[in-house]
Amino acid sequence: MPNRSSAARDHAALVNLLRSRAAVATDPRERAERRFEAGRLTGSAKNLQPWHFVVVEDRVTLQKLGALARTGAHVAQAAAAVVVAVDKTPFAVSDASRAIQSMLLAAWADGVGSNWVGFGGLEEVKTLLGIPAKLDLLAILPLGYPARAVGRGKKDRKPIGAVAHRERYGQPFE
Amino acid sequence: MPNRSSAARDHAALVNLLRSRAAVATDPRERAERRFEAGRLTGSAKNLQPWHFVVVEDRVTLQKLGALARTGAHVAQAAAAVVVAVDKTPFAVSDASRAIQSMLLAAWADGVGSNWVGFGGLEEVKTLLGIPAKLDLLAILPLGYPARAVGRGKKDRKPIGAVAHRERYGQPFE
Numbered sequence: 001m002p003n004r005s006s007a008a009r010d011h012a013a014l015v016n017l018l019r020s021r022a023a024v025a026t027d028p029r030e031r032a033e034r035r036f037e038a039g040r041l042t043g044s045a046k047n048l049q050p051w052h053f054v055v056v057e058d059r060v061t062l063q064k065l066g067a068l069a070r071t072g073a074h075v076a077q078a079a080a081a082v083v084v085a086v087d088k089t090p091f092a093v094s095d096a097s098r099a100i101q102s103m104l105l106a107a108w109a110d111g112v113g114s115n116w117v118g119f120g121g122l123e124e125v126k127t128l129l130g131i132p133a134k135l136d137l138l139a140i141l142p143l144g145y146p147a148r149a150v151g152r153g154k155k156d157r158k159p160i161g162a163v164a165h166r167e168r169y170g171q172p173f174e
Numbered sequence: 175m176p177n178r179s180s181a182a183r184d185h186a187a188l189v190n191l192l193r194s195r196a197a198v199a200t201d202p203r204e205r206a207e208r209r210f211e212a213g214r215l216t217g218s219a220k221n222l223q224p225w226h227f228v229v230v231e232d233r234v235t236l237q238k239l240g241a242l243a244r245t246g247a248h249v250a251q252a253a254a255a256v257v258v259a260v261d262k263t264p265f266a267v268s269d270a271s272r273a274i275q276s277m278l279l280a281a282w283a284d285g286v287g288s289n290w291v292g293f294g295g296l297e298e299v300k301t302l303l304g305i306p307a308k309l310d311l312l313a314i315l316p317l318g319y320p321a322r323a324v325g326r327g328k329k330d331r332k333p334i335g336a337v338a339h340r341e342r343y344g345q346p347f348e
Contacts, residue, residue, distance in 0.1 A: 006330060007289045008320050011282045018192050018279065036338055040331055042275065043290055049332050053347075054339045061341065085343075091293065094312070097271035098290075101216065105192070105279070108185045115181045116217055116272075119265065131343045138268070146182050157214055158223050164210055165228045167235065169259075169305045173210075173227075 010041045038106035039099040050087035051096045072117030078142035085135040113146040184215045212280035213273040224261035225270045246291030252316035259309040287320040
């Protein structure tokens with residue numbers, strides 16, 4: 001656990017970062033530093049910060065990533081991608097997943113679309129990018145303009161009553 | 175992976191939720207529905223949504239949670255807590271970690287402090303809250319007003335150059 005006051009400052013800074021949007025990004029590759037800041041500020045168990053980010057903008061490499069990622073052919077067309085690797089330590093997946101969520105939200109706050117591409121075909125990505133065997137590959141985050149206007153369509157989500165409980169598991173929330 | 179347009183809508187809605195702050199919350203227990211909405215809207219591998227939330231407001235239960243959580247004695251003083259359990263499925267920890275990050279940010283956006291309390295002593299929490307053996311307990315998220323003003327103090331974080339790489343692992347980012 002990070003100490004509480006540091007975690008509090010980090011979250012407050014992250015919320016401010018998400019709020020401080022200036023219009024829509026002019027280029028999906030810009031503001032990479034904002035996204036890393038969002039990842040870097042994310043809380044981390046014992047403050048180990050077990051994450052590693054590789055920014056890819058080279059078109060040939062992006063095409064290779066798109067070919068390797070079983071659920072992410074669209075990476076080939078992205079303006080850029082952030083590849084996320086983690087230490088092989090007990091809390092690395094949970095910490096890095098939080099950092100990824102922070103980065104995705106920071107991207108969307110800038111008008112840049114992104115999503116989590118995993119978990120198939122990622123071992124070969126390590127070889128492609130020279131990522132050491134001591135790390136696990138967790139995700140590819142393509143960055144680009146959303147291909148369609150983002151609307152308010154139906155979300156295929158469980159109802160709140162199916163996932164939330166009051167005081168004890170099984171007692172209805174609503 | 176959720177389909178891309180649904181994930182795009184969810185992220186956009188989540189960013190809007192973080193932006194749509196109305197002043198500071200009058201009670202840390204209020205707006206619980208906003209926090210669940212933030213969790214529920216978070217992307218999820220194969221859209222499985224493997225998360226379960228138990229909201230605790232009962233003072234005696236909060237005190238028991240504080241006594242059980244090895245790094246979270248402060249839970250005893252919280253106005254409320256959200257306890258997060260997950261299915262024992264391959265992507266549950268990463269999905270729920272993202273949902274937790276969304277909920278923490280939504281809380282801070284409302285002026286309510288929170289942090290991730292884990293990972294020690296959580297097995298007993300399952301018994302306390304009647305959480306079935308088929309689930310794993312991932313975190314306790316206490317909710318309350320920050321005890322101190324949240325400032326811009328030094329963050330004990332690795333420099334960006336230590337975690338970010340350009341095009342290939344090991345090539346300097348900056």
